[in-house]
Amino acid sequence: MLATIPSSVVQGVDGHPVAVEVHVSNGLPGYTLVGLPDASCRESRDRVRAAILSSGYRWPTRRVTINLAPSGLRKQGSALDLPIALGILVASDQIEAARVSGLGAIGELGLDGSLRPVPAAVSLADAVSATDLAVPAAVAEQAAAVRPDPVLAVEHLRQLVDGLIGAGPMPPSVAAPDASAAAGCPPTGDLAEVRGQPLARWALEVAAAGGHHLLMTGPPGAGKTMLASRLVGLLPPLDGAQAVATTRVHSAAGLAVPSGGLVRHPPFRAPHHGASMVAIVGGGTAAMRPGEVSCAHNGVLFLDELGEFAAPVLDSLRQPLEEGVVRVSRAARSVTLPARFQLVAAMNPCPCGDGADPVRCRCSESSKARYARRLSGPLLDRFDLRLGVRPPASEVLLGGAPEESTAVVAARVAAARARAAERGVRCNAELPAPVLEAAAPLSTAASEVLANELERGRLTGRGLRRVRAVGLTIADLAGADGPLGADTVRAALGLRAEPTAFLGEAA
Amino acid sequence: MSPSSPHLDPDTRARLILLRLDQMGPARLQWLLAGTEAPAVLDALRRGRLPLGGDAAPPGVHRSLVERWHHDLADIEDGVDGIVAAGRELGVRILSPADPAWPFTDDPEPPGLLFARGDLDLLAPDTAVAVVGTRRCTALGRTVAYGLGRDLVSADAVVVSGLALGVDGAAHRGALDHGRAVVGVVAGGLDVVYPRANRALWDEVADRGLLLSETPLGLRPDRWRFPARNRLIAALSDGVIVVESHERGGALSTADEAIRRDLPVMAVPGSVTSAASRGTNALLLDGAVPVRDALDVLAYLGRPLPGSVTGGGGDGRAADAAHRGDDTRSEVGRVPGPSAAPPPGSMAARILAEVATGPIHLDDLVAVVERSVADVLAAVQDLQAQGLVELEGSTVSHPRPGPS
Numbered sequence: 001m002l003a004t005i006p007s008s009v010v011q012g013v014d015g016h017p018v019a020v021e022v023h024v025s026n027g028l029p030g031y032t033l034v035g036l037p038d039a040s041c042r043e044s045r046d047r048v049r050a051a052i053l054s055s056g057y058r059w060p061t062r063r064v065t066i067n068l069a070p071s072g073l074r075k076q077g078s079a080l081d082l083p084i085a086l087g088i089l090v091a092s093d094q095i096e097a098a099r100v101s102g103l104g105a106i107g108e109l110g111l112d113g114s115l116r117p118v119p120a121a122v123s124l125a126d127a128v129s130a131t132d133l134a135v136p137a138a139v140a141e142q143a144a145a146v147r148p149d150p151v152l153a154v155e156h157l158r159q160l161v162d163g164l165i166g167a168g169p170m171p172p173s174v175a176a177p178d179a180s181a182a183a184g185c186p187p188t189g190d191l192a193e194v195r196g197q198p199l200a201r202w203a204l205e206v207a208a209a210g211g212h213h214l215l216m217t218g219p220p221g222a223g224k225t226m227l228a229s230r231l232v233g234l235l236p237p238l239d240g241a242q243a244v245a246t247t248r249v250h251s252a253a254g255l256a257v258p259s260g261g262l263v264r265h266p267p268f269r270a271p272h273h274g275a276s277m278v279a280i281v282g283g284g285t286a287a288m289r290p291g292e293v294s295c296a297h298n299g300v301l302f303l304d305e306l307g308e309f310a311a312p313v314l315d316s317l318r319q320p321l322e323e324g325v326v327r328v329s330r331a332a333r334s335v336t337l338p339a340r341f342q343l344v345a346a347m348n349p350c351p352c353g354d355g356a357d358p359v360r361c362r363c364s365e366s367s368k369a370r371y372a373r374r375l376s377g378p379l380l381d382r383f384d385l386r387l388g389v390r391p392p393a394s395e396v397l398l399g400g401a402p403e404e405s406t407a408v409v410a411a412r413v414a415a416a417r418a419r420a421a422e423r424g425v426r427c428n429a430e431l432p433a434p435v436l437e438a439a440a441p442l443s444t445a446a447s448e449v450l451a452n453e454l455e456r457g458r459l460t461g462r463g464l465r466r467v468r469a470v471g472l473t474i475a476d477l478a479g480a481d482g483p484l485g486a487d488t489v490r491a492a493l494g495l496r497a498e499p500t501a502f503l504g505e506a507a
Numbered sequence: 508m509s510p511s512s513p514h515l516d517p518d519t520r521a522r523l524i525l526l527r528l529d530q531m532g533p534a535r536l537q538w539l540l541a542g543t544e545a546p547a548v549l550d551a552l553r554r555g556r557l558p559l560g561g562d563a564a565p566p567g568v569h570r571s572l573v574e575r576w577h578h579d580l581a582d583i584e585d586g587v588d589g590i591v592a593a594g595r596e597l598g599v600r601i602l603s604p605a606d607p608a609w610p611f612t613d614d615p616e617p618p619g620l621l622f623a624r625g626d627l628d629l630l631a632p633d634t635a636v637a638v639v640g641t642r643r644c645t646a647l648g649r650t651v652a653y654g655l656g657r658d659l660v661s662a663d664a665v666v667v668s669g670l671a672l673g674v675d676g677a678a679h680r681g682a683l684d685h686g687r688a689v690v691g692v693v694a695g696g697l698d699v700v701y702p703r704a705n706r707a708l709w710d711e712v713a714d715r716g717l718l719l720s721e722t723p724l725g726l727r728p729d730r731w732r733f734p735a736r737n738r739l740i741a742a743l744s745d746g747v748i749v750v751e752s753h754e755r756g757g758a759l760s761t762a763d764e765a766i767r768r769d770l771p772v773m774a775v776p777g778s779v780t781s782a783a784s785r786g787t788n789a790l791l792l793d794g795a796v797p798v799r800d801a802l803d804v805l806a807y808l809g810r811p812l813p814g815s816v817t818g819g820g821g822d823g824r825a826a827d828a829a830h831r832g833d834d835t836r837s838e839v840g841r842v843p844g845p846s847a848a849p850p851p852g853s854m855a856a857r858i859l860a861e862v863a864t865g866p867i868h869l870d871d872l873v874a875v876v877e878r879s880v881a882d883v884l885a886a887v888q889d890l891q892a893q894g895l896v897e898l899e900g901s902t903v904s905h906p907r908p909g910p911s
Contacts, residue, residue, distance in 0.1 A: 196870060196874075197870055198869075198870055198873040198874070198880050199868075199869045199870050199873065199880055199901060200870075201880075202879075202880035202881070217900065366704070369704075387869075387900075387901045388868070388869075388900040388901030388902065389901070390868050390870060390901075392870070393871075396874075449888070449892065452892055453892075474881060478881070486885075486889075487881070487882070487885035487889075488881075488885070490884065490885035490886075490887075490888035490889055491880075491881040491882075491884040491885045491888070493884075493888050494869075494884030494885070494887060494888050494898065495884065497898070497899075497900045497901055498899075498900075
């Protein structure tokens with residue numbers, strides 16, 4: 001008897017359809033699994049056997065051959081347990097073949113027959129070519145997000161088989177979560193908790209409204225991390241497509257997907273500065289697990305202690321920053337992972353952190369020069385907003401008027417982003433050069449200001465475009481129309497401190 | 508015994524050999540040469556003996572050292588011609604006390620020989636000023652040293668320093684950017700660049716100014732050679748300025764050597780909390796002359812002040828301030844000149860008033876001026892374009908001349 005159950009495997013964040021073909025024939029009892037299974041896949045035999053027996057079904061004492069097609073694609077992971085079990089039950093005549101027609105399955109089996117959640121459920125569910133899909137109940141919501149029809153949320157192998165053969169009710173159906181539903185509160189702290197620091201607060205607002213990359217420099221304890229984590233609260237919640245795309249990455253990376261099945265808030269990823277290249281870019285396992293840049297897709301990637309990251313790791317950020325994707329190539333295959341993130345970085349002015357105060361700084365000239373060298377160059381050029389932060393004075397921390405809350409600032413950000421949306425982009429940082437020139441004409445006075453900066457060598461052609469984009473965002477926040485004024489351009493310039501200014505004068 | 512080198516008189520040659528002996532510093536050489544000539548000393552050493560010149564044992568010379576000298580002597584004598592040739596290739600001149608350009612005629616502790624690359628006229632200047640200080644200086648120290656180098660050279664003085672990182676390098680830089688009257692005195696052989704980071708500066712000093720050492724070619728700058736180098740810096744100068752020095756900094760030994768030679772010692776006052784100014788502040792307490800800039804230095808040394816008619820006092824200072832103003836403007840280039848001062852009571856005027864009291868972070872400026880960040884940033888940028896303030900990082904300060 002032959003049975004075929006549609007299923008899928010994942011590489012990177014892309015699912016690939018796999019047909020699980022099970023053949024049970026006369027001959028010496030045996031079990032053969034072919035079609036490039038890796039170790040985790042081959043272990044399925046023992047799980048499936050135990051699960052079938054624990055659920056009260058028969059293990060065929062005949063020759064069992066399982067082919068995972070297409071056979072050229074490497075299979076890994078435990079999500080093929082359920083389709084293999086179903087295939088064996090059909091091929092050994094315990095389920096009628098007609099009952100499973102059009103049914104696909106993914107899921108890992110426990111020895112007792114219970115269904116365990118699998119990573120990358122979103123991508124897996126997306127790739128299964130079948131009208132119905134049985135998935136572990138724990139990941140049913142995410143899986144349903146990418147399916148046209150509701151999915152079967154299965155708790156236990158027996159529950160599914162009983163439903164199929166009519167011995168019990170079918171497992172419950174779960175429909176796709178409503179992507180446009182209210183997103184609820186953002187998971188991070190409120191901006192009102194940041195006392196003082198008007199410059200950094202405003203830079204955060206501009207960053208949120210325009211999607212501009214932000215670099216904060218300051219001594220330890222200046223509140224850089226606190227500020228950065230407030231940024232995601234200012235960003236608008238993800239729209240339907242973004243939510244699905246980000247959920248797909250998070251699911252593939254094995255991150256917890258919030259209840260409701262979709263990641264609705266821009267993610268905030270803060271990898272440690274010891275992170276390896278693979279951890280940042282992705283591609284560690286055979287499944288080409290997404291890295292931090294992809295986990296921050298549609299959200300914020302925060303690099304604290306930027307100067308402590310390995311230079312190759314920092315260099316690897318340049319492709320995703322430019323293209324919004326990261327291409328990971330390994331010997332056998334390459335995958336393209338989504339990685340459109342807003343980069344927020346914090347750094348100390350020098351290795352000891354006290355560089356702003358030369359008397360307290362304990363760094364040698366050479367270590368400062370090394371630090372500056374590592375940070376100089378193209379990466380720092382990507383930051384449209386660069387500012388120095390400084391711990392607020394104690395009287396501001398202890399008293400002072402309460403600051404604006406996240407909700408108030410987020411409303412202004414949303415209004416500014418609405419204006420950007422009229423230009424056909426989500427935020428001004430994404431504006432292509434010709435559109436930017438049309439959208440942000442310069443007043444005569446503003447042109448003079450910029451011409452002066454160019455002449456003095458303080459601005460490059462690339463910097464000029466970025467200043468215009470930031471100026472446009474500032475005008476959007478202020479609700480100003482018409483050509484950019486001189487003061488708007490000056491404010492944009494003021495948010496663009498030369499990164500070397502923070503690094504001392506290490507010659 | 509190798510033949511005498513061509514173009515090298517026997518005395519110079521003997522001195523060169525003696526200087527290459529292990530641990531041969533200026534004090535030992537001076538003792539050995541007391542009352543006799545270098546070839547005679549060499550002869551004695553070849554026999555494994557000390558010359559019978561001194562009454563007491565030379566400073567720190569033990570029997571074992573004399574034996575080592577005796578042992579090394581043959582190799583050194585064989586290698587001397589090669590070293591002289593290599594030096595000639597590098598453009599190194601060897602000056603001996605017999606040379607008319609020898610600058611140490613009256614010095615209490617002259618070097619045995621002087622190795623030089625560059626313009627020997629700089630050995631006989633009207634005014635030579637040493638600008639020295641710690642390698643671990645603050646940005647302020649660097650700026651002051653740069654300004655001293657620049658302004659002293661502009662006033663036709665020769666700037667002498669030690670080509671180290673920090674203050675020394677900044678003083679050289681400032682002088683080279685505005686002239687060529689620069690003397691760099693280094694501790695090691697002229698072919699052993701130290702610190703390596705200063706290689707470009709080193710070559711520039713040799714090409715445009717004068718690079719000096721008392722250490723023969725090929726020898727590394729051992730620790731003990733630095734205080735010896737500092738003595739030469741003092742000996743070549745009419746006065747020593749210490750810009751910044753830690754409590755026990757090497758620059759203080761330059762000051763000591765200046766005192767030994769009855770030369771004026773000047774120091775730049777620093778913050779009493781700054782570790783990098785602890786040594787200089789102590790010098791001031793001991794009676795060194797406080798100086799703020801090149802004008803103070805020239806006035807104290809009694810040299811003519813640039814741009815001044817009377818040549819002294821407050822008038823001169825004012826004239827110099829005007830002179831420096833010109834400088835700043837020429838550096839800034841074709842920027843629209845400073846417009847009229849902002850009207851009193853305006854935000855710009857308030858910002859200027861705040862900045863006048865010292866550098867201020869934008870956060871504080873926003874709090875004081877009580878306007879939006881965007882407004883303050885725009886005003887600060889405008890003031891910066893006029894050259895009235897400087898925005899560095901996120902801190903607003905007075906524009907200051909110097910390296911940027």
